[in-house]
Amino acid sequence: MSTAINFDKGNYRFIPTGVNRFSGGVAAQPGYEICRVVFSAPVPLKEGFDLIQAVLEAEERPLTALCACELRSPEPVSDSDFNKFNELYLETLKEWGLLKGKHNPVARSNVSPLVGAPAEPSFYAFSYTVETDIEEATFVIAGSCEVPETPDDYIESIVAYQDVSLEGLLKKAQWVLDEMERRLEVLGHEWADTTATHTYTVHNLHPFMASELAQRGAINHGLGWHLARPPVKDLEYEMDCRRILNERILTID
Numbered sequence: 001m002s003t004a005i006n007f008d009k010g011n012y013r014f015i016p017t018g019v020n021r022f023s024g025g026v027a028a029q030p031g032y033e034i035c036r037v038v039f040s041a042p043v044p045l046k047e048g049f050d051l052i053q054a055v056l057e058a059e060e061r062p063l064t065a066l067c068a069c070e071l072r073s074p075e076p077v078s079d080s081d082f083n084k085f086n087e088l089y090l091e092t093l094k095e096w097g098l099l100k101g102k103h104n105p106v107a108r109s110n111v112s113p114l115v116g117a118p119a120e121p122s123f124y125a126f127s128y129t130v131e132t133d134i135e136e137a138t139f140v141i142a143g144s145c146e147v148p149e150t151p152d153d154y155i156e157s158i159v160a161y162q163d164v165s166l167e168g169l170l171k172k173a174q175w176v177l178d179e180m181e182r183r184l185e186v187l188g189h190e191w192a193d194t195t196a197t198h199t200y201t202v203h204n205l206h207p208f209m210a211s212e213l214a215q216r217g218a219i220n221h222g223l224g225w226h227l228a229r230p231p232v233k234d235l236e237y238e239m240d241c242r243r244i245l246n247e248r249i250l251t252i253d
Contacts, residue, residue: 001016002015002016002017002024002049002186003082003112003186003201004027004101004187005103005105006025006029007026007064007100007105008029009062009064009202010052010062010064010065010067010096010098010130011028011031011065011127011129012026012027012028012029012030012032012034012105012129013026013027013029013109013187014026014027014067014103014105014106014128015142015174015183015186015187015229016103017149018134018148018149018150019149019150019227020086020090020099020102020103020104021086021089021090021108021149022069022104022106022107022108022142023103023104023105023106023107023108023142023220024107024141024142024144024191025107025139025140025141025142025184025186025187026061026067026068026105026127026139026140026142026184027137027138027139027140027187027188027189028067028133028137028138028139030133031131031140032065032130032131032132033129033130033134033136033245033246034067034068034099034126034127034128034129034140034242034244035127035128035129035130035244035246035247035248036068036125036140036242036246036248037125037126037127037247037248037249037250038124038125038247038248038249039123039124039125039249039250039252040249040250040251040252040253042118042122042123042124043122043123043252044073044118044120044121044122044123045071045088045089045120045121045122045123047090047118048122048123048126048132049123051123051250052066052123052126052128052147054126055080055128055250056105059130059134059248061128061129061130062097063096063097063098064096064097064098065129065130066098066109066126066127066128067105067106067127067128067140068107068109068127068140068142069106069107069108069109069123069125069126070109070110070116070123070124070125070126071108071109071110071111071123071124071128071231072110072112072113072118072121072122072123072124072228073085073110073111073112073117073118073121073122073172073231074110074112074117074118074119074121074208075112075117075229076112076229076230076231076232076233076234076235077231077232078154078232078233079232079233082164082231082243083135085121086184087161089121093106096114100210106231107127107128107140107142108142108143109135109142109143109198109200109238109240110209110230110231111143111145111200111226111229111230111231111238112228112229112231113125113226113227113228114227114228114229115227117232121158125140127140127160127242127244129139132133133136133194133209134245136245137188137189137193137243138189138242138243138244138245139149139189139193139242139243140240140242140244141177141180141183141187141240141241141242142175142182142183142240143200143230143238143239143240144170144179144230144238144239144240145176145230145235145236145237145238146159146160146173146175146176146235147159147238150229155233155234156247158234158235159171159172159175161234162234164203164236166208166225167204169201169204169206169207169208169236169237170207170208171241172211172237173205173208173212173213173237174235175214176237177199177213177216177218177236177237177239180218180239180241181216181242184241189197189243191204191217191218191220191241192217192220192222193218193243194218194242194243195242195243195244195245196221196224196241196242197218197221197223197224197240197241198223198224198225198226198239198240198241199213199217199224199225199238199239199241199244200226200228200230200237200238200239201225201227201228201236201237201238202227202228202229203236203237204205205223205225209223218241236248
């Protein structure tokens with residue numbers, strides 16, 4: 001099991017992964033909490049970064065306080081095209097001082113809505129740290145699909161590859177739930193500590209919603225089901241979860 005790494009410039013710790021696209025999750029350091037901002041409509045990537053910078057500056061927080069991004073993509077792409085997108089995404093994070101050696105501490109979820117997908121990669125929401133007197137822990141577990149986060153070819157590692165039967169979907173969901181629980185444990189938490197759980201899939205969850213999600217305690221506060229696909233072709237199921245006490249909507253004109 002991996003160990004969380006402190007990112008003092010952002011006042012949070014993160015779960016390292018085998019890739020530099022994102023971390024497995026983040027948790028605020030003592031004296032800080034994570035706040036979340038949801039855009040009222042998807043914002044193209046560059047404009048989204050500009051708005052995030054404006055929010056951080058208004059709250060007198062450094063750019064390195066950014067700790068999680070939630071993205072929306074036009075459609076699932078090949079693994080190679082996904083890597084090209086990530087190179088552009090990482091350029092800004094690098095400029096903002098958000099890389100720690102070979103690691104990227106910023107957690108992320110990225111999906112493609114089945115209906116109403118944006119015309120280009122866009123921000124849906126973001127999270128950042130602020131100073132607080134609240135002693136309760138806050139954290140964000142990054143989105144995970146049914147594949148290990150390694151530099152290897154995704155296709156070779158996908159659980160139940162191209163199997164969208166009930167049995168195949170169950171295997172995918174079980175793998176992702178196991179990964180959510182592993183990441184929670186690394187940060188010292190469990191399902192009971194979460195305030196929100198989200199699932200991203202276009203497939204029917206009902207056959208295993210009670211036996212898997214509910215039985216594990218993953219949806220004690222309900223389930224946010226987004227009719228969306230993961231960002232890479234042949235991936236079918238993604239989840240994330242969090243404990244955040246302060247959230248708000250940022251209206252986009």
